[in-house]
Amino acid sequence: MMKPIRIALTKGRLEKDSIAMFERLGYDCTAVREKGRRLILPIANANMEVVLAKAADVATYVENGVCDIGIVGKDTIMEMGGTFYEVADLGFGRCRFALAVSEGVDFYAGYHTRCVASKYVNVARAFFERKNMDVNFVKIEGSVELAPILGLSDAIVDIVETGVTLRENGLVVAEYITDVSARLIVNIASLKLRKAEIEPFISEIEQYLAGEDDA
């Protein structure tokens, strides 16, 4: 038998919806649900295995072809770039990129060079380049909302979903940048070499998504 098709799933917030989607498509994810600390899990009723990885690593594994398929947020794709096919918007993991400031602050007032903190410095840089604005960036790894509160930055570029984190930390959205959701990505060589397996899989997902739209 050919080696299993490897699907890299983003651990954390996208995990539950990814598994739910596979189960609705009829894939047996028992091993994934009962994974313990294991990171590679078989799908019992298909020649597939699931790899659980951090978002950026999902993109890296798919780009390098050690995983054939991946599920990763558009935020990660925008931040990392990467060469792979982005074949579907899966409709879950919905949130938005936003520029946020402390309540009452006008980010655009005055002439000083602003400092923006973000886990997504490439996304932030591209946003201000489109505005032809000279801005300094500082990379923060998490809880980015702290940076303006502590006085390190004038603003943040981060993901906003419900807005609760901003609100509870005295920040407000100054501008929405773009919508984010989970995407299905495919390695370029895999799509050629394992077309007979991967194309029907993509079609199943597309049909499932079309069905969801009708519901």
Ligand SMILES: Nc1ncnc2c1ncn2[C@@H]1O[C@H](COP(=O)(O)OP(=O)(O)OP(=O)(O)O)[C@@H](O)[C@H]1O
């Ligand atoms: N409210 C949200 N906050 C963060 N990510 C979200 C949210 N809603 C959906 N997502 C998506 O979930 C993906 C994974 O986020 P998650 O918070 O699980 O891990 P992470 O922030 O990348 O890293 P860490 O494991 O260090 O928390 C994000 O890349 C994004 O696409």
Ligand SMILES: O=P(O)(O)OC[C@H]1O[C@H](OP(=O)(O)OP(=O)(O)O)[C@H](O)[C@@H]1O
């Ligand atoms: O609008 P909300 O619904 O409040 O969600 C947005 C928050 O969720 C994410 O953080 P996460 O929980 O991933 O932690 P992190 O800050 O450590 O990345 C994001 O960075 C915001 O802080």
